[in-house]
Amino acid sequence: MTDTRDKIVNIDAAGDIILVVGPEKLRLRVRSLFLKAASKLSGTILGPYWKEGHDILGTGLPVEIVLPEENATALRCICAILHHQIKLLPQIMAVNDVLRVAVTANKFGVVDALTFASQFWLYPLNRGANDLIVLAAAASLFKNAQAFRDITKALVLNYGDSYLALLSEDIMPILGERVFCLLEEQRGxxxxxxxxxxxxxxxxxxxxxxxxxxxxxxxxxxxxxxxxxxxxxxxxxxxxxxxxxxxxxxxxxxxxxxxxxxxxxxxxxxxxxxxxxxxxxxxSRIGICLHCFHSNQAGPAFCQTAHEHQNLPDQY
Ligand SMILES: [Zn+2]
Ligand SMILES: [Zn+2]
Structure with missing residues (x-):
């Protein structure tokens, strides 16, 4: 593991916070206002006890918040987007990093702020089945119904082997076994x-x-x-x-x-x-509907009523 403890990534060089992320202690200088504004949860990246004004502590120095359990790559991407620093994003995102961003964004309630960026990451073209199932899990967390449908459509139309071969510990807690039944049903x-x-x-x-x-x-x-x-x-x-x-x-x-x-x-x-x-x-009928997938645990593989395959509203 690279030791990054002396390196600060200035996502905002005048930021009032330094997030010290992951076991590698990646230091991200950010502005608390942007992180708070993006989150729909009270327990944001800053933690539930964060209060305005307790940041500077009279020293003029940024406050460190240590997040040893979080994924550094994911939080770096999320903070870059929340600060509109798109140039700090990697040019190409590995699918596992896309999923890590989705998991972290979901945990901190900042999914909506990432909608635009995630659309690029979730594009299914020229992806193998192992990548597609990871992207499907990410699309589910990003609540991107169009991407979820496009990705599962590619899994149905372009893949001929057993879906069980795509099972992994990363995606099971997010999609469950049911997604494999639905894919098999649609392919049949x-x-x-x-x-x-x-x-x-x-x-x-x-x-x-x-x-x-x-x-x-x-x-x-x-x-x-x-x-x-x-x-x-x-x-x-x-x-x-x-x-x-x-x-x-x-x-x-x-x-x-x-x-x-x-x-x-x-x-x-x-x-x-x-x-x-x-x-x-x-x-045109192939692809799993995220609305039905999230709302109807025992439902069939195809929508029983018409759904727009856009982003899901908040209640899902
Ligand atoms: Zn004849
Ligand atoms: Zn539906």
């Missing part, structure tokens, strides 16, 4: 629905005359689904299967059909176009 729904959309393509064309054109195309289509790993039992990673469906060529029957006087009506259906509505509808 997504796989079934995708299978249904693809299988429906068999009936996408019909000539009612006995020319055999319909059945030969339907057979070619079924063979194509198998060849493209789009058979219902092959849809492990939903987003990858959707990608394969969007790239799928048109089926080509192996045998030609009999002469048909309505042959001029034999149009090959636009399979990819016909999938589009169903696939868009499917993906």
């Amino acid at each position: 729904f997504a796989r079934l629905k995708l299978g249904e959309i693809l299988i429906k393509g068999i009936n996408a064309l019909a000539c009612v005359h006995r020319c055999g054109w319909t059945s030969k195309y339907a057979f070619a289509y079924m063979k194509l689904l198998e060849a493209q790993d789009l058979w219902p039992t092959s849809l492990f990673v939903v987003a990858e299967a959707i990608e394969r469906a969007n790239m799928m060529p048109d089926p080509i029957p192996e045998e030609s059909s009999a002469q048909c006087r309505y042959g001029y009506k034999h149009f090959v259906p636009e399979y990819r176009k016909s999938f589009r509505y169903g696939l868009d509808d499917l993906t």
Whole structure:
């Protein structure tokens, strides 16, 4: 561990407080007014007994408040944001640091003040499942319903393995086991629905005359689904299967059909176009609602009433 006891990070060089944080004793010079103004709790970062005027103690020197149990990286980030010192934030935040900030902010009642900054940290793009579940826990603490939905959506659509492999001691107290049931339920729904959309393509064309054109195309289509790993039992990673469906060529029957006087009506259906509505509808429904997750302990994986997926109000 680096010894930082002589180093002061001047978040506010004229601050009246020095927070001495964590076992490494990182010293953060801050202004008590900013910390108090941001918190919704009486027991703020300054402690429950802090009073205005007891800060300077007549010495003109800042007062030290020792917080040995807190995480130094998290409190440094939080104080930087509360003092509008965005340049003191790391350019890239590791997901575990995002979670530490969320835990600390939640404990000190300053979550609302971090809403804007946390939106950048919670962005799920190009994240693996192990990172996503940590971000989901952070989004839950930040009460960011849109981020929670986007992150859990990525976990449902982009991940094909067991959710139990993502269990960890850090996230269990925050999300509990229930989140894994909901993710599994949504992924099961997504796989079934995708299978249904693809299988429906068999009936996408019909000539009612006995020319055999319909059945030969339907057979070619079924063979194509198998060849493209789009058979219902092959849809492990939903987003990858959707990608394969969007790239799928048109089926080509192996045998030609009999002469048909309505042959001029034999149009090959636009399979990819016909999938589009169903696939868009499917993906728009995926993602766990933070309102339902926080309020309904035994609820289903999808909202029963419409919810705006924005930040949760304070009562959650
Ligand atoms: Zn026909
Ligand atoms: Zn809901």
